[in-house]
Amino acid sequence: xxxxxxxxxxxxxxxxxxxxxxxxxxxxxxxxxxxxxxxxxxxxxxxxxxxxxxxxxxxxxxxxxxxxxxxxxxxxxxxxxxxxxxxxxxxxxxxxxxxxxxxxxxxxxxxxxxxxxxxxxxxxxxxxxxxxxxxxxxxxxxxxxxxxxxxxxxxxxxxxxxxxxxxxxxxxxxxxxxxxxxxxxxxxxxxxxxxxxxxxxxxxxxxxxxxxxxxxxxxxxxxxxxxxxxxxxxxxxxxxxxxxxxxxxxxxxxxxxxxxxxxxxxxxxxxxxxxxxxxxxxxxxxxxxxxxxxxxxxxxxxxxxxxxxxxxxxxxxxxxxxxxxxxxxxxxxxxxxx
Amino acid sequence: xxxxxxxxxxxxxxxxxxxxxxxxxxxxxxxxxxxxxxxxxxxxxxxxxxxxxxxxxxxxxxxxxxxxxxxxxxxxxxxxxxxxxxxxxxxxxxxxxxxxxxxxxxxxxxxxxxxxxxxxxxxxxxxxxxxxxxxxxxxxxxxxxxxxxxxxxxxxxxxxxxxxxxxxxxxxxxxxxxxxxxxxxxxxxxxxxxxxxxxxxxxxxxxxxxxxxxxxxxxxxxxxxxxxxxxxxxxxxxxxxxxxxxxxxxxxxxxxxxxxxxxxxxxxxxxxxxxxxxxxxxxxxxxxxxxxxxxxxxxxxxxxxxxxxxxxxxxxxxxxxxxxxxxxxxxxxxxxxx
Numbered sequence: 287x288x289x290x291x292x293x294x295x296x297x298x299x300x301x302x303x304x305x306x307x308x309x310x311x312x313x314x315x316x317x318x319x320x321x322x323x324x325x326x327x328x329x330x331x332x333x334x335x336x337x338x339x340x341x342x343x344x345x346x347x348x349x350x351x352x353x354x355x356x357x358x359x360x361x362x363x364x365x366x367x368x369x370x371x372x373x374x375x376x377x378x379x380x381x382x383x384x385x386x387x388x389x390x391x392x393x394x395x396x397x398x399x400x401x402x403x404x405x406x407x408x409x410x411x412x413x414x415x416x417x418x419x420x421x422x423x424x425x426x427x428x429x430x431x432x433x434x435x436x437x438x439x440x441x442x443x444x445x446x447x448x449x450x451x452x453x454x455x456x457x458x459x460x461x462x463x464x465x466x467x468x469x470x471x472x473x474x475x476x477x478x479x480x481x482x483x484x485x486x487x488x489x490x491x492x493x494x495x496x497x498x499x500x501x502x503x504x505x506x507x508x509x510x511x512x513x514x515x516x517x518x519x520x521x522x523x524x525x526x527x528x529x530x531x532x533x534x535x536x537x538x539x540x541x542x543x544x545x546x547x548x549x550x551x552x553x554x555x556x557x558x559x560x561x562x563x564x565x566x567x568x569x570x571x572x573x574x575x576x577x578x579x580x581x582x583x584x585x586x587x588x589x590x591x592x593x594x595x596x597x598x599x600x601x602x603x604x605x606x607x608x609x610x611x612x613x614x615x616x617x618x619x620x621x622x623x624x
Numbered sequence: 625x626x627x628x629x630x631x632x633x634x635x636x637x638x639x640x641x642x643x644x645x646x647x648x649x650x651x652x653x654x655x656x657x658x659x660x661x662x663x664x665x666x667x668x669x670x671x672x673x674x675x676x677x678x679x680x681x682x683x684x685x686x687x688x689x690x691x692x693x694x695x696x697x698x699x700x701x702x703x704x705x706x707x708x709x710x711x712x713x714x715x716x717x718x719x720x721x722x723x724x725x726x727x728x729x730x731x732x733x734x735x736x737x738x739x740x741x742x743x744x745x746x747x748x749x750x751x752x753x754x755x756x757x758x759x760x761x762x763x764x765x766x767x768x769x770x771x772x773x774x775x776x777x778x779x780x781x782x783x784x785x786x787x788x789x790x791x792x793x794x795x796x797x798x799x800x801x802x803x804x805x806x807x808x809x810x811x812x813x814x815x816x817x818x819x820x821x822x823x824x825x826x827x828x829x830x831x832x833x834x835x836x837x838x839x840x841x842x843x844x845x846x847x848x849x850x851x852x853x854x855x856x857x858x859x860x861x862x863x864x865x866x867x868x869x870x871x872x873x874x875x876x877x878x879x880x881x882x883x884x885x886x887x888x889x890x891x892x893x894x895x896x897x898x899x900x901x902x903x904x905x906x907x908x909x910x911x912x913x914x915x916x917x918x919x920x921x922x923x924x925x926x927x928x929x930x931x932x933x934x935x936x937x938x939x940x941x942x943x944x945x946x947x948x949x950x951x952x953x954x955x956x957x958x959x960x961x962x
Contacts (some may be wrong), residue, residue, distance in 0.1 A: 422852035522856025
């Protein structure tokens with residue numbers, strides 16, 4: 287029902303020359319290093335993850351079970367220059383995992399090689415076909431959902447950092463992925479933006495099933511209730527997750543919606559209130575643990591001042607989860623303790 | 625981009641013996657009589673729409689251009705006993721329209737006959753593939769959306785009745801369909817529950833495009849913001865429609881959510897407030913025109929009393945659009961006039 291990927295990975299860098307096109311590979315190196323045995327690249331590639339550069343066979347011998355396409359091409363298509371390496375990976379015993387728009391099996395040489403060698407091709411943009419309609423039934427265990435003032439404000443990395451910080455305190459916590467990169471990092475998940483509309487809440491319910499009462503699922507948010515292009519996905523995810531705690535994610539300096547510059551960003555207070563109001567439908571005890579502020583684009587000092595300003599504004603813990611520190615400790619305590 | 629069906633229709637009743645299985649045929653007879661030239665049924669059928677019973681050729685000669693499967697089978701499958709009649713319709717020059725789960729083209733005899741005769745097969749559960757992501761751009765013309773306290777409370781029929789009442793006053797109004805039966809009645813629309821989640825708002829935008837300032841699109845609502853299984857579809861539709869007016873639909877006596885009996889129905893006041901709060905994101909001037917109360921299950925007198933009770937409760941016009949009368953007049957005036 288949920289996609290589960292073979293691991294660990296060999297990261298394929300193609301022939302790209304800009305780190306901007308290799309976000310998937312770098313994300314995996316940073317967030318799932320224990321799942322990455324090495325990298326492989328074509329001649330001309332100028333970037334590196336600093337993982338060992340391995341042939342497919344070397345990677346297989348070191349335990350790799352899948353090659354992950356870690357780069358994006360223009361238009362999300364498979365490049366003809368990549369095919370010999372991908373076929374070589376199949377021959378070495380690796381499956382292939384792709385988050386590209388074009389499907390691996392649509393490429394005849396790759397499809398035939400996979401069939402011949404009985405290897406699997408994973409297109410993680412394709413959702414599983416057996417997702418149920420949501421039931422709204424209250425599940426055991428605890429859930430935290432990262433929600434946003436907008437798209438692309440850091441909901442995935444906030445969830446990953448919170449899961450890591452929870453575990454550092456000895457809490458049984460698991461990151462639950464709802465998008466392509468998150469699924470690669472977690473090794474499983476549901477690509478929520480590809481699910482048919484009626485099944486979004488059901489997919490979210492399936493993603494965080496009944497668990498021990500002390501267990502936390504930290505669910506990667508999608509979109510924003512205030513983004514008119516994607517709000518339906520956000521509400522379906524909120525209702526299906528039944529969060530005990532939400533953490534509102536915001537990017538410092540963002541003033542208008544991504545892609546829709548006529549729309550001012552909602553305030554933090556408005557975002558908290560709207561998410562809590564709607565989440566109360568499925569969990570009357572839901573509360574906001576605090577704010578995850580993405581300060582990647584400013585200096586340490588500017589980040590410190592901004593975090594303080596927002597903390598006074600909303601009277602809740604505020605932290606940049608990527609910077610850590612006592613602010614993150616306070617945010618984690620708030621999420622855990624109430 | 626939007627499904628558009630050949631018309632008028634010949635209604636196929638299969639071999640069913642209960643009107644409960646022929647809701648599509650009766651809905652078309654009641655709401656699109658000018659689009660229905662007759663009915664066709666297999667031996668053993670005990671129901672009738674009271675439209676002329678015609679052979680496919682007679683129907684074609686009277687102008688019919690499509691046979692519509694007007695009945696549901698258990699499991700939504702095409703029944704083998706239907707196939708000769710359906711092939712006969714293709715031979716007579718009719719296309720076939722189906723809202724069933726199983727696809728017409730998956731049945732080999734029907735697919736081959738359609739190919740041979742160059743006829744078209746319309747599966748209206750299959751959404752168009754070229755739906756754009758929503759832009760949130762404000763469109764010209766006016767829009768009314770029927771929203772609900774729950775699923776299946778009468779949002780489609782309220783929208784149809786309001787569109788009819790608007791036109792009776794000389795207002796340029798069009799019903800915009802978002803579900804299978806609505807699409808058959810209107811002859812076009814988008815099956816919103818089959819659209820991939822990221823595209824729901826875009827589908828709603830496409831469905832009610834720029835129009836003359838005095839034109840009203842009356843959009844068929846789906847689900848409910850308070851129904852945890854389908855709320856995402858409802859919010860995507862609300863944001864994509866950018867309504868000027870919402871009409872809240874409710875079924876008299878409904879106390880818990882359809883299929884989720886642990887969930888009490890939200891109050892009318894809560895439903896109005898939640899829909900307006902979220903709709904203001906895309907149209908700050910949105911207002912609630914009133915309540916469409918489905919009183920189908922009670923007597924005239926009980927309906928009259930309930931309508932009065934709710935009117936006093938919410939201080940807005942309340943009407944059962946299917947009963948009409950001065951209450952419907954007041955609701956229409958409120959929607960039009962503000």
